Amino acid sequence: MPDYRLTQSVPGAETGETGFALKNFRLDVVPGLALASVAARTGREDDVAARLSDVLEADLPLAGALCQGPEHTAFWTGSDQWMIVADHESHEHLAAELKSVLGDSASVSEQNDGWICLDVTGPDLPRVFERLIHADTAALKTGAALRTVIEHIGCFILCLETDRRYRLLAGRSYGRSLFHALSEGLRSTVALQA
């Protein structure tokens, strides 16, 4: 056994930008997520849907939506493709767990830490996002999941509570820039509302 041990470094930790608060708004890095992408193999779509629903204990989300089970969240990422999210501490090997259930019916790729996850909370958040996101965030209802772009950064926006709570996922390497874009968006929103 080697003498060396590796420690974990969550997205955002390298720059120290893990949280931001201004007036009624909060922006927080969500560090402890395990992620895996699942894509159904050709001809096995129904099989995957059934097995994955069992894992989630919920119906699989349709296009533009997410679903939340007791331990997992899933959102639609493409035709017969989903991102599965769980707690990292208890599901660090999420991809392997899913593969063991899905077998050769699906392709599973580990995505742990490939994404930075940011939660934005506050009142009337579409007023913040309207200067960051081209999509119509005011029309998103709780449970919506949308792929979009913020300042050239591709990301998913998950509506956890209409108008008040959203989760954003973007490539980990963009963490610093995305955090900067969102915090500036919150700052200017507060200035606009003053």
Added chain:
Amino acid sequence: MSQINRLENGKLDRSATLSFRFDGRTYTGFKGDTLASALLANNVKLVGRSFKYHRPRGILASGSEEPNAIVELREGARREPNTRATTAELYEGLVAKSQNRWPSLAFDVMGINDLFSSFLTAGFYYKTFMWPKAFWEKLYEPVIRRAAGLGAASGEADPDNYDKGALHCDLLIVGAGPAGLAAALTAGRSGARVILADEDFEFGGRLNAETFELGGQSSSGWLKAALAELQGLQNVRLMKRTTVYGAFDHGISGALERVGDHLANPDAALPRQILWRIYARQIVLCAGATERPIAFENNDRPGIMLAGAIRAYANRWAVAADPRTAIFTNNDDGHRTALDLISKGLDVAAVVDIRPDAPKFGDYEVLAGAKVIDTSGRRALSDITIRLADGTARTLACGALGVSGGWNPNVSLTSHKRGRPVWNPDIAAFAPPETLPGGMQVAGAANAAFTTASAFREGAEASAKALSELGLKTAGLDIPECADDAVSVSPFWHTGEGKGRAWIDFQNDVTVKDIRLSHQEGFRSVEHLKRYTTLGMATDQGKTANVAGLALMAELTGKTIEETGTTIFRPPYTPVAIGALAGRSRGKDFRPVRTTPSHGWATEQGAVFTEAGLWLRAQWFPREGETHWRESVDREVLAVRGSVGVCDVTTLGKVDVQGRDAATFLNKVYCNGFAKLPVGKVRYGLMLREDGLAMDDGTAARLAEDHFVVTTTTANAVSVYRHMEFVRQCLCPQLDVQLISTTEAWAQYAVAGPNSRNLLARIVDTDFDISNEAFPFMACAELTICGGVRARLFRISFSGELAYEIAVPARYGDSLMRVLMEAGEEFDVTPYGTEALGVLRIEKGHATANELNGQTAAAHLGLGRMVSQKKDSIGTVLSRRDGLSAETGLRLVGLIAPDRETAIPAGAHLFNEGEQHLPGTDQGWVTSACYSPHVEKPIALAFLERGDARHGEDIVVANPIEGQTARARVVSPHFIDPEGERLRA
């Protein structure tokens, strides 16, 4: 006396007195003033100098159509030239300066141009400055450039923030006058998502400038109630200070919201302006109309204004343009100005009406069938000369003259998608075309409905129609009782008397004479007229000038205005600052930055970073005492060759390729074979484009029968993934294959050098054997390190040394780098950056983006035999083209300089000794170059015609652009270990 022209009432907050400076003098105004109204209130009539002749100019209009009152606003870095005083909202401490004059506005040396006006006619540029030819570059052009233009930019970086954003609505209403308000009330009550945008800082449009009653109450009372209702509707967004400047495809409109321009001390976090992209399912254009002047001799003196503007200044801003005003009109609207001025106790000298049957609506003198033919006054109007109906002349003393030549509907946005306005003889103006852009309705004055009642009616109807298109129902709107009398207008463009100049386009100094000259010289098409004379080409885009110019050309050609036609409008409706178009994308925020998990560690080591696409990569790691980057890079290269180095290669693209047909799929996208690659092996792969040229190279590692990990170059990660998805979805939909980008999920490090295995042995869990026998060159495995952390190990080499790439989940990346440094202390492990990486691969002869530049094929790279002839892969057939595969074509070679000092510049071209350096004798070019610590000389990779047969030749390396010439020896591109013994050790 302060504000000597200020009247009673108006829509001002008189409790808020604001002081401001214009040309160094301090004045006061009130909240609600524009800079123009405040200047007029203080009897400042001379506010600028004209573009070409430097003529004294005053305020012509009261809105965004203003061509004359163009000033520099603010100071220092915030200075903004060419700003319209008529739209600049007054704030405490505002500073403005007149422009295009020296040394002062009152005495402008360049006013001498006016004396030479006969030499400065339209097109004088094209006729003069032709000789002597040598004078153009040194004399004429510099002098013309110095004299040209109006204001000057500050030259400093803009300190303000700008935002961009997107809004979505069912109905966008452009303009908040009577038509816009009626449309908004109709739509707002229906529950539709509505945006009401107006460029003014007050809603109401012309309602703010008039005094008539609406529904038995004052227009301001009705307006207040309407706005209160709209503000109470959650589904209606009211956007003041917002100009919808363009209509684009798919129902998208561009709008500029001026958020902080009117604030004395805006919050640093407040965006100065926001550029909105508005996605509207329907648009109702209620942009109103613009009054136009009439051309007569010396019609540009300060004090000569549009009649409607004089009325607006009196009613809205409580300002008299002058205590004594005359009116010159061809329509009834001019008379309304006279009536309003009289009601405020001002003196109306006369209403000069060109119509022989001119009406008279009040107690003022009407000179029917008369026309103004000249004016006088040095820096402001003092007298006008009138040709009476009986042919005699009469002079009237007046300090202001209100001119009304009729009103032009503001049809600009109907033209932005190639709609061409149509001539409407009833109003003697161009009106919107019958076929409007999809989803657009026009209402009110913009649609040639010039009465208040018709504006309300059309606004409500257009709104209802637009919403019915969306399947939404609306209730009828109660139109307030108001004036509905048709306005009579008699087309009249210029008086045609006198030898002096009569201005058509004030801002660009285009006169009646210029248009005659254009006609005389054959520039008669409206498009030629515009470009020859510059009619309508200034910042105001000819809002007050175009129609008169066209009418005059029609007269000269004997055609109707309809036959003469019109140019069409393009976005933007009013100028948009470049800063607003850029938004947040400027300076260090120009684009996002991508960092690797061990970026923080590299920063701690003092790494010098370079941009690779969006990534920041460590370029080299300087150590104490190293004064030149070459010292660091040479040290890093030698450390790798001598012991072991570690380089962060996380940025390489990684694509998970899974599925039953994964191998078949890779066989399709790579030109070399992958179907038989065993599990646990890696293979170098070359992707070709459909045209046979090389697209990208990388490796594919087979982790399982149905699972590969493909790597791409950093620069092409996105484009290769996109290409693979295209192949999967469109070319091979029958294959069972799934692609997932995992670039971000894995932190990956190259561990290279003779001690690399020894180093890795210290961290790889003991269950795994990485000896040369168990884990040979091009092996791969999923294993664990440091007591159970998942990792992927690939035995591949970019440096030519014994080398590996090791990947761990990204959250362990930073720690792995630190552990490798700690565990490698015994081997003097050295981190190396992209510069050393480049040197190592040039020494080994590995191609990268410099060689795969879209012009080269596999044969050029010396990889021709890699293109399998036994299978069909993308690009294989076209790679066989003569130009790509001929024996005599370009081949990758190495170049060695004759000594340590002779540089071989990348990009230089190759020529045979003794031949001229011409395209016809070009033998190839240098793609990559460096100093090689191994060879101890500058070396390079190059493409050379028949290069593989010319090893040992000397060749001329020339950079004709910079006059550099050197000689180099052609050698194999493999400067080190051509047999590959090191990497198999």
